[in-house]
Amino acid sequence: MKQLWEAFARKHPKAAKWFREGGLFFLISMLVTFLKYLIMLFLPGLFGALAENGWGWPNARFTLLGVPFTFNVIGYAVADGGLAYCIAVWISIVFGECINFPLQRRFTFDNHGPLGRQIPIYASGVVVVNLALNAFNSVWVGVAQHLVPPFIYNIVTTVVAGGICMVVFFAIDKIIFAPGFGQGRPRTAAAEKER
Numbered sequence: 001m002k003q004l005w006e007a008f009a010r011k012h013p014k015a016a017k018w019f020r021e022g023g024l025f026f027l028i029s030m031l032v033t034f035l036k037y038l039i040m041l042f043l044p045g046l047f048g049a050l051a052e053n054g055w056g057w058p059n060a061r062f063t064l065l066g067v068p069f070t071f072n073v074i075g076y077a078v079a080d081g082g083l084a085y086c087i088a089v090w091i092s093i094v095f096g097e098c099i100n101f102p103l104q105r106r107f108t109f110d111n112h113g114p115l116g117r118q119i120p121i122y123a124s125g126v127v128v129v130n131l132a133l134n135a136f137n138s139v140w141v142g143v144a145q146h147l148v149p150p151f152i153y154n155i156v157t158t159v160v161a162g163g164i165c166m167v168v169f170f171a172i173d174k175i176i177f178a179p180g181f182g183q184g185r186p187r188t189a190a191a192e193k194e195r
Contacts (some may be wrong), residue, residue: 001006001187005008014100021029021108021109022058022170023176024104024107024108025104025108025166025170025173026166028100028103028104028107028108029100029162029165029169032097032099032100032103033096033162034098035095035099036092036093036095036096039088039091039092039095039096039187040088040089040092043088043091043092043158044073044081044084044088045084046088047083047084047087047088048084049084050082050083050084051071051078051081051082051083051084051085052078052082053078053082053084054070054075054076054077054078054079054082055075055076055082055083055086056070056072056073056075056076056077056086057072057073057074057075058071058072058073059071059075059077062139064139064143065143065147066162067142067143067146067147068142069093069138069139069142070138070141071135071138071141071142071175072134072135072138072140072176073129073131073135073138074086074134075134076089076138077142080138080141080142089134092124093130097123097126101122102137104169104172104173104177105118105177108173109177111177113176113177113179113180113181113182113183114181114182115184116182117147117176117181117182118176118177118181118182120149121172121175121176121185122172122173122176125169125172126167128131128170129164129165129168131165132164133160133161133164133165136160136161137157140153140156140157140160141153144156173180
């Protein structure tokens with residue numbers, strides 16, 4: 001098997017790099033997702049008293065397919081777990097990404113670029129993607145929990161959220177962990193002569 005891979009990598013170095021990075025990215029992402037799942041099994045219960053407080057923005061009430069739900073870009077209505085669930089979700093996100101970022105940087109992309117430029121872009125991606133997913137989930141789960149069994153809406157939620165996150169963060173990582181990222185423009189011979 002190793003010989004087949006080496007032969008493939010020699011013939012198709014770019015494709016081999018994509019397969020290697022994609023495979024490692026997927027494995028690390030699944031590991032981090034599993035850790036976040038374990039955290040979410042108990043963490044909302046630690047903030048149990050806050051579950052009775054709905055907290056969200058814009059906290060708009062709608063009805064879809066005859067089912068009322070609360071639309072939030074950030075936060076959760078009481079029916080969806082309230083402030084307790086919101087705090088737990090963001091703790092698990094921060095915890096997971098504090099593990100995911102260095103693992104992907106070191107093992108998947110073998111990168112030693114400028115953290116001062118990589119971290120803000122990655123953190124912005126985390127916030128934007130998770131706010132968008134929260135908005136989707138406030139509609140999907142709010143409606144689906146009244147129309148389909150929990151295992152179905154949980155599967156859809158996991159597949160959609162996980163799939164979107166993987167695609168978006170693989171693209172972000174390919175940019176911020178690319179060789180030469182954040183090191184300014186390469187100098188040309190003409191620019192060197194002017195110096």
